[in-house]
Amino acid sequence: MTRKVTKAVFPVAGLGTRFLPATKSIPKEILTLVDRPLIQYAIDEARAAGITEFIFVTSRGKSALEDYFDDAPELDASLRAKNKTAILEELEKTNMPSGAIAYVRQRRALGLGHAVWCARRMIGDEPFAVILTDDVIAADKPCLAQMIEAYNENPGNYVAAMEVPTSKISSYGVLDCEQVNGNTYKVNGMVEKPPAEEAPSNLAVIGRYILTPEILHNIDAAIQSNTTGAGGEFQLTDAIAQDIEAGNPVYGFRFNGQRYDCGSKAGFLQATVAFGLARDDLKDEFAEYLGDVMTMRAAAE
Ligand code: G1P
Helix, strand or coil, rough: CCCCEEEEEEECCCCHHHHHHHHHHHHHHHHHCEEEEHHHHHHHHHCCCCEEEEEEEECCCCHHHHHCCCHHHHHHHHHHCCCCCCCCCCHHCCCCCCCEEEEECCCCCHHHHHHCCCCHHHHHCEEEEEEEEEEEECCCCCHHHHHHHHHHHHEEEEEEEEEECCCHHHHHHEEEEEEEECCEEEEEEEEEEHHHHHHHEEEEEEEEEECCCHHHHHHHHHHCCCCCCHHHCCHHCCCCCHHCCCEEEEEEEEECCCCCCCCCHHHHHHHHHHHHHCCCHHHHHHHHHHHHHHHHHHHCC
16 A cells, blocks of 8 residues: 655755845745735645644754744734734744654755755655645645546656746756656756756656655765765756666656746846735735836836
């Protein structure tokens, strides 16, 4: 029987240099789309996919993330006294049960593969998910839930995939693959951040993975032999590619949904607009404002 995926790793150790100076004193995962931090979107997506154990790979300066998911008794009492039930309910969604989140430190920024490896003892010998909080995906059925459904039908390693323009392909892990059915592609090879002219396709890896424990062994072997990949880092992509060579199945999953690259300023702004327009309490006022801005812009040109 296929083992259920109940654990998810959130690599949240990154410095967030693209969002300095904001990220000088707050983790980039606390940056906010409308009124919820990026990490909340990632946790909600994991919960919707049946994940019950959450492993954060953190680093120095990330304590705000631990506080965010803790109880806030003073805030609670004050809202209760003022009868602010709607906000209280929202706040309760951020309270994670004791023991549900585990934190492990990545002492040095040695790459995504290394970050996932830091969680190896907590993952143990089980399949697990990885969610990159920079990639925010708006979808009717959350992306990870779509992938777990596919995994349950046909186990193996899964990476979320999306077509990106050639001009941007060198920022991603890229798949060499063939479609097997519907959303699923069989991956024959994958390469991290190739120059555009060497990219095997336009299908890029997006930050959702379901991985088998063999991947951890592959990363371990790379670390023990100090074999680094793109950017001199221990890459998750390389460990997955190695599993293909070992004859294990790796699938690219073209999810249904809209992905926003919240690791870039332009992507973050696009997500802010999209999530703002999706909110019943904001959409009318916000859409009118955006309309005015566009009219003024057109008139000025
Ligand atoms: C990471 C992965 C890359 C993937 C990307 C998706 O890169 O290494 O394979 O395509 O996330 O967002 P990063 O953006 O951390 O450089």
